[in-house]
Amino acid sequence: MNATTEVLIVGAGPTGLMAAAQLLRHGIRPRLIERSGGPSVQTKAVAVQARSLEIFRQMGLEAAALREGQPAEVVNIYADNVSAAQVPLGLIGQALTPYPYLFVLGQDHTERLLGEDLARHGLTVEWNTELLGLEDGPGGAVARLRGPEGREERVQVRYVLGADGARSTIRHALGIPFEGGTYARLFFVADLEVRGKLRPGELNLYLSRDTFQGLFPMRGDHRFRLVGVVPPELAGRAQLEFSELRPYLERSSRGGLRYGEPRWFSVYRVHHRVAARFRQGNVFLLGDAAHVHSPAGGQGMNTGLQDAYNLAWKLALVLKGQADPALLDSYEAERRPLAQRLVETTDRFFTMAVQTHPLAVLARTRVVPWLIPRALRLEAARRLVFKTVSQTGIHYRNSRLSAGDLPASAPVQPGDRFPWLTVDGTDTLALQGGQRFTLLALGAWGRADLTELRELRPELLEVHHLPALALPGMPECALYLLRPDGYVAYASTRLDPAALRAYLGTQLHLRASDARTALSSPHAARALR
Ligand SMILES: Cc1cc2nc3c(=O)[nH]c(=O)nc-3n(C[C@H](O)[C@H](O)[C@H](O)COP(=O)(O)OP(=O)(O)OC[C@H]3O[C@@H](n4cnc5c(N)ncnc54)[C@H](O)[C@@H]3O)c2cc1C
Structure with missing residues (x-):
């Protein structure tokens, strides 16, 4: 060895x-x-x-x-070369994250x-x-x-x-x-200039009878990352050139798009x-x-x-x-x-986007373009779309690590990413993500309560009192214990040190504190620096 x-x-x-x-x-x-x-x-x-x-x-x-x-704040959806819908990511996401776009x-x-x-x-x-x-x-x-x-x-x-x-x-x-499996259709990617009926600096999605084309804006004049599927007629070629694909793309965009020479072109199978x-x-x-x-x-x-x-x-x-x-x-x-x-x-999504079955074509070129603008009139649907795509909606509510005694109506539950909120000249993202757990005490907690929290496990917990921060639909006072990755581990409206201590030991599997041992270990000393 x-x-x-x-x-x-x-x-x-x-x-x-x-x-x-x-x-x-x-x-x-x-x-x-x-x-x-x-x-x-x-x-x-x-x-x-x-x-x-x-x-x-x-x-x-x-x-x-x-x-x-390059941030893309809007997604434009075209069906058979007609502008069908716009998804204003920037507007939808501006209250949810400092980055309300697809980057x-x-x-x-x-x-x-x-x-x-x-x-x-x-x-x-x-x-x-x-x-x-x-x-x-x-x-x-x-x-x-x-x-x-x-x-x-x-x-x-x-x-x-x-x-x-x-x-x-x-x-x-x-x-x-x-x-799992492997899709029958071949996928392609190309980095190139595209001009015509599309919006530079925004994400453009072309849905057509044959296929779909996704155009992601990149830095540079009219530069896009183009993704799509290779038409079945070309799928058997050993070495496919972009020039062979171009006529199909022009036809599927009904002449709406003109494609330059790609700087990078690759064809691959998707699993x-x-x-x-x-x-x-x-x-x-x-x-x-x-x-x-x-x-x-x-x-x-x-x-x-x-x-x-x-x-x-x-x-x-x-x-x-x-x-x-x-x-x-x-x-x-x-x-x-x-x-x-x-x-x-x-x-x-992929099956709907590439299938040539008449029902899939109907869904792609008629139903989806009709449905999206209507669904996006609903605030809940807009937020769901943004949270899903941006991954800010990922949660671990069913995890054994998520615990607490909040009412089911509370907007932020154990397992959720703690929301991005500005407070006292800073924001909640800035208060987390260190090496320790973050305990946010929202609302009016007394000095003795805060001292008790700070003394609970000082080597592992960093306590922040945010008296001015209240979440809509929540009691005025709440404790949120955030994991180092920003997800709520434990939440309660009461200060119950025994319950919190029991949670840390039995559900979070933290070992009993031994400050001297922790500080004398080289790892811990580095971590606390
Ligand atoms: C053409 C193409 C386009 C894509 N476009 C997108 C896109 O638009 N959006 C998106 O989200 N994803 C896209 N993906 C997928 C994305 O690239 C992957 O999800 C991502 O690269 C995964 O990262 P990874 O680090 O897990 O694996 P990889 O990036 O595959 O990295 C694995 C690394 O391990 C190394 N390695 C393997 N075996 C060994 C070994 N035995 N010993 C030592 N090193 C080893 C490899 O050399 C490699 O560097 C695309 C992929 C391809 C191929």
């Missing part, structure tokens, strides 16, 4: 990079290995959703991301920003380093790696994070089934699959290794980023000895149902 390490992350795509960045923030230094020789230059995923931008903000990456990308940024940029963040924290990606095999055992796993000079090493690892993409070596090594398990022993699957689906809705990369955000704080608490390993069970319990729902939803 050559070496030991606490956490080995396999794969430096967006998911692995985010996992490493989050673990570093929580005081854990992982090894991050990547088979390829350097950062990817492919734009691949272009949609960075609002929830991901909120996380970037907590990481200090927001300004750089916003400088490099378009190439995956290569996102990966570079995350890579630079790692470098600032002193972590280097180990390029040209491949995981060849993995054996898991009760005390950890043994990973077989091949490094840049072809030298092989065996590494004893406490936990392994498989962020190694859709063809995951780790998933195969553990024999975890990847349940819809979810791993049967996201955790096996000491090994976790994240990102595309755990779930793949159609790119409809721009959710894939964002879901991987959030897998990493969900797991990192839990793993760090366990490795620092502050939580029982049982806490780690909540990763699969929280993330797998979400992935399953996502695959089902994108599957329905």
